[in-house]
Each structure stands twice: as structure tokens, then as C-alpha cells.
Amino acid sequence: MTGADIRRDNTLSIVGIGYGGDVTARAADLLGRADLVVGHPDFIGQVAHLLKPDTEATDVVADAEPGQDVFALRARLAGEALASGRRAVIVTAGDPGLLGMAGPTLSALRDQAGVQDVEIVPGLSAWQYASAILGAPFNGGLITFPLCLHGESDADVARRIRSAADSGLGTCLYMLRHNGEAHPELFPTDEPAVDIALRRFAMVRNAFLAARPGDTPAVIVSDLDNERPRRVTTSLLDLHSVWGEVSDTSVLCIPGERFTADSGRLWTVT
Ligand SMILES: C[S@@+](CC[C@H](N)C(=O)[O-])C[C@H]1O[C@@H](n2cnc3c(N)ncnc32)[C@H](O)[C@@H]1O
Incomplete structure (x- = not known):
């Protein structure tokens, strides 16, 4: 395992998937190696063909209580996966940095142990x-x-x-x-x-x-x-x-x- 791989094992990736499955090479690479993908089912559906057969793809919205912060719930789920050695990706439509998951996830992760680093992967907005x-x-x-x-x-x-x-x-x-x-x-x-x-x-x-x-x-x-x-x-x-x-x-x-x-x-x- 290289130094870069070790770093990435503790890295949460927030991946922009553009629209219609039009992802960058970096996004496709991360999605193809993910053990857990978290995000809206519509967005996961657009990149399902890129995932490994055993990748767990899920979201938190259906189980969220009214008023619960779904961004924080997604971050926690992904953080728990990382802590147990699984590669976790949060997906967002378009670009994560424009009305996307990047800002809310960074906020939610401030107090969360187990995530060493966050990689934000741009997508077409x-x-x-x-x-x-x-x-x-x-x-x-x-x-x-x-x-x-x-x-x-x-x-x-x-x-x-x-x-x-x-x-x-x-x-x-x-x-x-x-x-x-x-x-x-x-x-x-x-x-x-x-x-x-x-x-x-x-x-x-x-x-x-x-x-x-x-x-x-x-x-x-x-x-x-x-x-x-x-x-x-x-x-x-x-x-x-x-x-x-x-x-x-x-x-x-x-x-x-x-x-x-x-x-x-x-x-x-x-
Ligand atoms: C929360 S923002 C997400 C923006 C996204 N992060 C981006 O970079 O494109 C949601 C807004 O993006 C636009 N949007 C979302 N899905 C779209 C689609 N399939 N076609 C066109 N615009 C869309 C709409 O204006 C929608 O209200």
C-alpha cells in the first residue's frame, strides 16, 4: 500500500457527479473503489453502473426524523464506515461546492472523530x-x-x-x-x-x-x-x-x- 493509499483510507470523498452520469475520471475512480456510497437515490442511480457489485449504496432521508439534519446524518454514516476501514463516498448532483454537499458536510464533520481528511471532487454544475x-x-x-x-x-x-x-x-x-x-x-x-x-x-x-x-x-x-x-x-x-x-x-x-x-x-x- 502506498502513502497516498493510506491517506485515502481515512479520507471522506465528496463527489460531484454532474448530471446524467456524466462524471469525471477522478469521480469514476473513487466510485469504482467505494465500499459505501451515500446520497439521494436518484443520484446513486445515475452512477450505479460504476460501483462494485458489493458496494453498499444508501441514503438517510427515508429514516430521518422531521427536523433532523440529513447532511450531518450522511456525514456520520460515512464517518462510521471510514472508521471501520471501508472506503466511503458521498455523492451530490452537479458540483459539490455549489448548493451541494461539500459545505454542509464540512460543517457536520468538524466535531466528528474518525475522518482524517476530506477530498472534494468537482462535478459539472x-x-x-x-x-x-x-x-x-x-x-x-x-x-x-x-x-x-x-x-x-x-x-x-x-x-x-x-x-x-x-x-x-x-x-x-x-x-x-x-x-x-x-x-x-x-x-x-x-x-x-x-x-x-x-x-x-x-x-x-x-x-x-x-x-x-x-x-x-x-x-x-x-x-x-x-x-x-x-x-x-x-x-x-x-x-x-x-x-x-x-x-x-x-x-x-x-x-x-x-x-x-x-x-x-x-x-x-x-
Ligand atoms: C440544491 S441545487 C444543486 C445544484 C448542483 N450542486 C449543481 O452544481 O448543479 C438544486 C438546483 O439545481 C438545479 N437542478 C437540479 N437538478 C437539475 C436537473 N436535472 N436539470 C436542471 N437543473 C437542475 C435546479 O435549479 C435545482 O433547484
Whole structure:
């Protein structure tokens, strides 16, 4: 066993798996050697073909009590596996460092014995797939943030939206739907979660219309894990008309201010 192997035996890997099983070589290598893989069943399903036949693949959500921190539970499960000499991997869709498992797991591990080190393995994030589908709308740079992250106030989100609109940079918004719509027990809200999502979608339209021409394209890209992702294009002015296309697997893309549009593609030149 080499020094590197010894180090990795006590290393918890947090692996980004992109979308649709589109993983990096490093991610495939770690998944192929894992004894335990922890993560949402949908994500595990996308990489199941990479696992050894005897790899245990599991998640904690089904057994979690309301209010329990599922990130901490995943970290504990993986930590226990490492402590007993098994190789453990936590999987996350897209990139672990953007609304993924990396931050919460690092927090949860602070007080946990048995994990010597953490390796974070990047994966392609939703904005990168959406960018490629559309052309190169973010070539001059982009701003990306969630619209409906549980616990963030309208005031916080409004400030981010205004900054994005005023920046003239490309913008790719995640979490257009609120997690409390599907899981009110895990993400309780003071008002119907769908009302929060609708209001914030309207905030995007209003702030961008104050800063950018009304005919600026706005594109909803959905279902990146499907062979044929969905793409619905409208304008800032008509943004409200595409709300029905917005799901919890959608991002909203607005190109940078110096964009060119041609035969279905959008790009900016740097
Ligand atoms: C918790 S964030 C995860 C982001 C992920 N870590 C990444 O880097 O892409 C969840 C959000 O990612 C986007 N998303 C998740 N799955 C998607 C999919 N299959 N297609 C398009 N966007 C998706 C949606 O905006 C969703 O609300």
C-alpha cells in the first residue's frame, strides 16, 4: 500500500457527479473503489453502473426524523464506515461546492472523530450544461445563486437579483421552486412555499426589466439528467408566461448584456 493509499483510507470523498452520469475520471475512480456510497437515490442511480457489485449504496432521508439534519446524518454514516476501514463516498448532483454537499458536510464533520481528511471532487454544475445547450451566454462571466433557498429572506434575494441585473453579466438562477413545496416537513415556511417562489420569479422579471431591454432572452433549461433536456425561451417582458415550465429541475438563464442571438443560439464574445 502506498502513502497516498493510506491517506485515502481515512479520507471522506465528496463527489460531484454532474448530471446524467456524466462524471469525471477522478469521480469514476473513487466510485469504482467505494465500499459505501451515500446520497439521494436518484443520484446513486445515475452512477450505479460504476460501483462494485458489493458496494453498499444508501441514503438517510427515508429514516430521518422531521427536523433532523440529513447532511450531518450522511456525514456520520460515512464517518462510521471510514472508521471501520471501508472506503466511503458521498455523492451530490452537479458540483459539490455549489448548493451541494461539500459545505454542509464540512460543517457536520468538524466535531466528528474518525475522518482524517476530506477530498472534494468537482462535478459539472447545471449552469455549465445550460451554457453549452444555449451556446456561450456566460462567456463574459456570470452570476449564479438560488432564488428559493430555505431560510433566505426576500430582502437578501432582492439584493442579489438587483446586483445581478445591474452587473450586466450573464445570470443563471438555481432553485426557482422552493424545497418547501415538495417537503414542507423538512423546509417549513410561514406562507405557502409556492407563493414565495412565484413572488421571487416576479422579482427577477421586475429587476431585470429595470436594467435590461424587455426583449432580452430568458431561457428555462430543465431536466439536464435526461437525454434531451427541455429548453423554453421567452423574453424578460414575457418571463411570467413560462412559470408553468419551471420545475425543481430547472435553471433560468439570462445572457450577459453584450450577447448575440442567432438561429437558436446565444453567446457573448470576450
Ligand atoms: C440544491 S441545487 C444543486 C445544484 C448542483 N450542486 C449543481 O452544481 O448543479 C438544486 C438546483 O439545481 C438545479 N437542478 C437540479 N437538478 C437539475 C436537473 N436535472 N436539470 C436542471 N437543473 C437542475 C435546479 O435549479 C435545482 O433547484
